[in-house]
Amino acid sequence: MRKDYFWKIARAALLALLVAAMAACGRDEIKRGTTEVASVPAQYDLVVRADKDGQFDLEGATLTPEDLRSHIRYRDEPGHQPVKTLLLERGEKEKITNTHVAALASIARDLKIVAYVKDNDGHLKIIQIVE
Numbered sequence: 001m002r003k004d005y006f007w008k009i010a011r012a013a014l015l016a017l018l019v020a021a022m023a024a025c026g027r028d029e030i031k032r033g034t035t036e037v038a039s040v041p042a043q044y045d046l047v048v049r050a051d052k053d054g055q056f057d058l059e060g061a062t063l064t065p066e067d068l069r070s071h072i073r074y075r076d077e078p079g080h081q082p083v084k085t086l087l088l089e090r091g092e093k094e095k096i097t098n099t100h101v102a103a104l105a106s107i108a109r110d111l112k113i114v115a116y117v118k119d120n121d122g123h124l125k126i127i128q129i130v131e
Contacts, residue, residue: 040124044116045083046072049091054099057091065103072111087116095120105129 048068049057056063063071076082088104090096096119105127108115115127 041085041116044085044087045081045113046075046085047087047089049089050094050096050100051091052094054097054103056088056100056103065107068103069107069111072107072113076111083111083113085114085116087118089118090120101127 046058048063051057051062054065056065056068058068058071072083072086074080086104086108088096088100096117101117104115104117107113108127109129117125117127119125
């Protein structure tokens with residue numbers, strides 16, 4: 001019985017080390033999926049800010065990625081201003097995370113828009129869509 005207990009502790013410790021190593025490797029993930037922008041647009045059709053738990057702040061309203069996608073689809077309907085360029089900025093209390101960038105990349109790919117990120121260092125980058 002002692003052997004089983006030892007192996008359970010060893011597996012738990014190994015799992016904890018693996019999770020810690022993966023977390024340390026993912027810190028620069030934002031930089032890998034984006035590139036510096038050569039020409040900056042004069043204005044953006046939609047500007048959102050990073051909010052807690054991978055959500056977005058749009059003019060004071062907290063939106064999930066699916067809500068943001070629906071809002072962009074709504075604006076693409078006749079009689080509204082379509083979204084062709086979107087900018088993600090750092091929120092007042094929240095930094096841009098990999099979750100924000102991944103959600104925005106998915107939205108940009110599916111809805112055929114150009115997405116920009118003003119990263120936590122203040123550099124403007126474009127999200128690369130690889131298909």
